[in-house]
Amino acid sequence: MGSLAWTLTMVKSGLVYNYGMGFWGPNGHDGIWHISVINSLAKGSLQMPVFAGESIKNYHIGYDILLAVIHKITNISANNLYFQIIPPITAFLIGLLVYRFVFLWRSSRIQAFCAVFFVYFSGSFGWIATLMRGEGFGGESLFWAQQSLSTLINPPFAFSLTIIFLGLNLYISTTENDSKKENGKNAGRLRNILLILLFSVLVQIKIYAGILIIIALLTAGILEYLKNRRTVLIKKSLIIALLSVILLLPTYDFLSGGLVFKPFWFLESMVATPDRFYWSKMASALANYRLAGNFIKLFFAYGLTFFIFIIGNAGIRISAFPWI
Structure with a gap:
């Protein structure tokens, strides 16, 4: 039900109706932009689809590359991939991975189920403010954060959540297996490599997701070092940071100051x-x-x-x- 509820914000867009192709909400801009980028990437071009002669700069194109590759392999249209096929898969994976992560972390099925419920159906208290103002029910993003039911309206953001929770599941599994000394060194090395690759590609899927993960891992690594004198997590975070910079090079102009630090x-x-x-x-x-x-x-x-x-x-x- 949660996956279905999320998907309803996307599936109607990109289809042809009696009045032409329809787009709802932000899809009237963002969706069209992503479709243009996907089709451009599918042709093997990094050119800006809306500015002739300009290359895409300071923009994360990882999600669009993924859909462009799928489009080339399957010949399924970018419209259908973006609006009807990938969103329900992403929604389902987020719920599944959240459940597994919380269960591994807390060893509680009740907490895991509650976490999944909150992921799919919870929202902000914005409706209280709008009711008090006499504006009826509304105010989903009144406090700025995008809420659950609108997650798929920003597909790269939703996909970044999938990568994050996949990585967190892998991290917990790796940590538990290391502590129990299970599966040998090769399996542990493979999990660590996969973890590093997953978190490294985040910067090309959603830049702030990648930055937050690097900061979180580095902070956890420092705390681990202070507590146990272990540097493994610090090394992983630094490798992820280095790979992230390398992956950003094709599309990011480091001299233009594309990222702005303004915490408040x-x-x-x-x-x-x-x-x-x-x-x-x-x-x-x-x-x-x-x-x-x-x-x-x-x-x-x-x-x-x-x-x-x-x-x-x-x-x-x-x-x-x-x-x-």
């Missing part, structure tokens, strides 16, 4: 933008405290905004916080 942007825009949570007094406070150098008040203002951001986006998932 979501918090600031959440309270400053009318189509988000919009709390003008807090937005003014954040700006004025920063300009005045009043860092104590700024700290508490950001703290409250961050609390709203987390709770608002989590929705009913806050019920799982005690078990994290």
